[in-house]
Amino acid sequence: MQLHFEGILIGFASLLVIGVFHPIVIWAEYHFSARIWPLFLAAGILLLGAALFLGGLLSIILALVGVACLWSIRELKEQSRRVERGWFPRNPKRKN
Numbered sequence: 001m002q003l004h005f006e007g008i009l010i011g012f013a014s015l016l017v018i019g020v021f022h023p024i025v026i027w028a029e030y031h032f033s034a035r036i037w038p039l040f041l042a043a044g045i046l047l048l049g050a051a052l053f054l055g056g057l058l059s060i061i062l063a064l065v066g067v068a069c070l071w072s073i074r075e076l077k078e079q080s081r082r083v084e085r086g087w088f089p090r091n092p093k094r095k096n
Contacts, residue, residue, distance in 0.1 A: 006057060013061050021068045021075075028072075029079040030091050037073045044069030 028036050047066030051059045082088050 009057060010060055010064075014064055017061075017064050017068050021072055025072050025075045025079055026088065029076055029083065030089070033094065034076040034080045037076050040069045040072045040076070044073075 028040075044066045047062050047069060051062040051066060054062065079088065083090050
Protein backbone atom coordinates (compact mmCIF):
# COMPACT_ATOMS: atom_id res chain seq x y z
CA MET A 1 0.00 0.00 0.00
CA GLN A 2 1.39 3.38 -1.02
CA LEU A 3 0.68 6.41 1.14
CA HIS A 4 0.39 9.91 -0.29
CA PHE A 5 1.31 12.70 2.08
CA GLU A 6 0.77 15.65 -0.27
CA GLY A 7 -2.69 16.43 1.11
CA ILE A 8 -1.42 16.45 4.66
CA LEU A 9 1.49 18.70 3.68
CA ILE A 10 -0.90 21.10 1.95
CA GLY A 11 -3.07 21.16 5.07
CA PHE A 12 -0.13 22.04 7.28
CA ALA A 13 1.10 24.61 4.75
CA SER A 14 -2.35 26.23 4.76
CA LEU A 15 -2.36 26.41 8.54
CA LEU A 16 1.16 27.87 8.53
CA VAL A 17 0.30 30.50 5.90
CA ILE A 18 -2.82 31.60 7.78
CA GLY A 19 -0.88 31.71 11.04
CA VAL A 20 1.89 33.81 9.51
CA PHE A 21 -0.35 36.25 7.65
CA HIS A 22 -2.46 37.15 10.68
CA PRO A 23 0.37 39.01 12.46
CA ILE A 24 1.69 40.36 9.15
CA VAL A 25 -1.63 42.12 8.52
CA ILE A 26 -1.70 43.54 12.05
CA TRP A 27 1.91 44.75 11.73
CA ALA A 28 1.35 46.25 8.27
CA GLU A 29 -1.75 48.15 9.35
CA TYR A 30 -0.01 49.45 12.48
CA HIS A 31 3.06 50.74 10.63
CA PHE A 32 1.67 51.69 7.22
CA SER A 33 -2.15 51.80 7.56
CA ALA A 34 -4.45 50.07 5.11
CA ARG A 35 -2.91 52.13 2.29
CA ILE A 36 -0.29 49.41 1.85
CA TRP A 37 -2.86 47.20 0.10
CA PRO A 38 -1.31 47.66 -3.39
CA LEU A 39 1.81 45.86 -2.17
CA PHE A 40 -0.32 42.88 -1.13
CA LEU A 41 -2.10 43.01 -4.50
CA ALA A 42 1.17 42.99 -6.45
CA ALA A 43 2.63 40.18 -4.34
CA GLY A 44 -0.54 38.12 -4.75
CA ILE A 45 -0.63 38.52 -8.51
CA LEU A 46 3.08 37.73 -8.85
CA LEU A 47 2.85 34.63 -6.68
CA LEU A 48 -0.25 33.35 -8.48
CA GLY A 49 1.47 33.99 -11.80
CA ALA A 50 4.54 32.08 -10.67
CA ALA A 51 2.33 29.20 -9.55
CA LEU A 52 1.05 28.92 -13.12
CA PHE A 53 4.52 28.14 -14.43
CA LEU A 54 5.60 25.68 -11.76
CA GLY A 55 4.29 22.28 -10.87
CA GLY A 56 3.74 20.06 -7.90
CA LEU A 57 3.77 21.03 -4.27
CA LEU A 58 5.71 24.26 -4.87
CA SER A 59 2.98 25.52 -7.20
CA ILE A 60 0.34 24.81 -4.59
CA ILE A 61 2.25 26.57 -1.82
CA LEU A 62 2.90 29.62 -4.02
CA ALA A 63 -0.79 29.74 -4.85
CA LEU A 64 -1.69 29.51 -1.14
CA VAL A 65 0.59 32.41 -0.30
CA GLY A 66 -0.68 34.40 -3.31
CA VAL A 67 -4.30 33.97 -2.29
CA ALA A 68 -3.37 34.85 1.30
CA CYS A 69 -1.86 38.10 0.00
CA LEU A 70 -5.06 38.90 -1.85
CA TRP A 71 -7.20 38.03 1.16
CA SER A 72 -4.98 40.29 3.29
CA ILE A 73 -6.27 43.30 1.35
CA ARG A 74 -9.70 42.71 2.87
CA GLU A 75 -8.19 41.98 6.26
CA LEU A 76 -6.24 45.25 6.21
CA LYS A 77 -9.50 47.15 5.89
CA GLU A 78 -11.07 45.05 8.64
CA GLN A 79 -8.02 45.66 10.83
CA SER A 80 -8.45 49.42 10.36
CA ARG A 81 -12.00 49.08 11.65
CA ARG A 82 -10.79 47.04 14.62
CA VAL A 83 -8.31 49.80 15.46
CA GLU A 84 -11.06 52.43 15.22
CA ARG A 85 -13.17 50.39 17.65
CA GLY A 86 -10.25 50.21 20.06
CA TRP A 87 -9.73 46.46 19.79
CA PHE A 88 -6.11 46.97 18.66
CA PRO A 89 -3.68 49.77 19.47
CA ARG A 90 -3.37 52.76 17.16
CA ASN A 91 0.10 53.81 16.06
CA PRO A 92 0.76 57.02 18.02
CA LYS A 93 3.28 58.23 15.41
CA ARG A 94 0.72 58.18 12.60
CA LYS A 95 -1.22 61.37 11.98
CA ASN A 96 -4.90 60.88 11.24
